[in-house]
Amino acid sequence: MQTSGEFTVAVDRDRAFAFISDPFRIAGCIPGCANLRETAPGKYAATLSNKVGPIAVTFDVAVELTKIEPPEAIDAAVGGNAAALGGRLTATAQLRLAEAEGASTRVTYAVDMSLSGRLGGIGQPVFRAKSDELSKKFGANVRAAIEADAQAPV
Numbered sequence: 001m002q003t004s005g006e007f008t009v010a011v012d013r014d015r016a017f018a019f020i021s022d023p024f025r026i027a028g029c030i031p032g033c034a035n036l037r038e039t040a041p042g043k044y045a046a047t048l049s050n051k052v053g054p055i056a057v058t059f060d061v062a063v064e065l066t067k068i069e070p071p072e073a074i075d076a077a078v079g080g081n082a083a084a085l086g087g088r089l090t091a092t093a094q095l096r097l098a099e100a101e102g103a104s105t106r107v108t109y110a111v112d113m114s115l116s117g118r119l120g121g122i123g124q125p126v127f128r129a130k131s132d133e134l135s136k137k138f139g140a141n142v143r144a145a146i147e148a149d150a151q152a153p154v
Helices: 013-020 022-026 118-124 124-151
Strands: 002-009 031-042 043-052 054-070 073-082 087-099 105-117
Touching: 013 022, 013 105, 013 124, 022 031, 022 043, 022 124, 031 073, 031 124, 043 124, 054 087, 105 124
Parallel strands: none
Antiparallel strands: 002 105, 031 043, 043 054, 054 073, 073 087, 087 105
16 A cells, blocks of 8 residues: 655755654654654664554554655655554655745655555455545644744744
């Protein structure tokens, strides 16, 4: 399953990248993400929980930052298990930042995700709809957080 989005924030690219490159700040924008902790440089563990239709799903995930190119790109690889439901999540995520008109930044993001095991067989249309919903929430959360950060006193 692939999902993507784009938004523009009224901050320069360096400031937007500073926010996005902080794993703890960006994790706060991911719906259902909790308990983020660093396990090694560039590697993290967290839990992702959401409700998909009538099913509550929780994944214990490992995240590795695979590419960091200030101030324009961050890539990550994610993998984890939902032991209680017998499923595995694998994903790659990309964030790109480009200068926009004025002192603004255009942020684009894309996630390519797959589910295997029992979860993968439950129904891709249900998971696709939920993935699209979470993608939109993520984009809105990041935009709001960056703009709020820009308004905070230095």
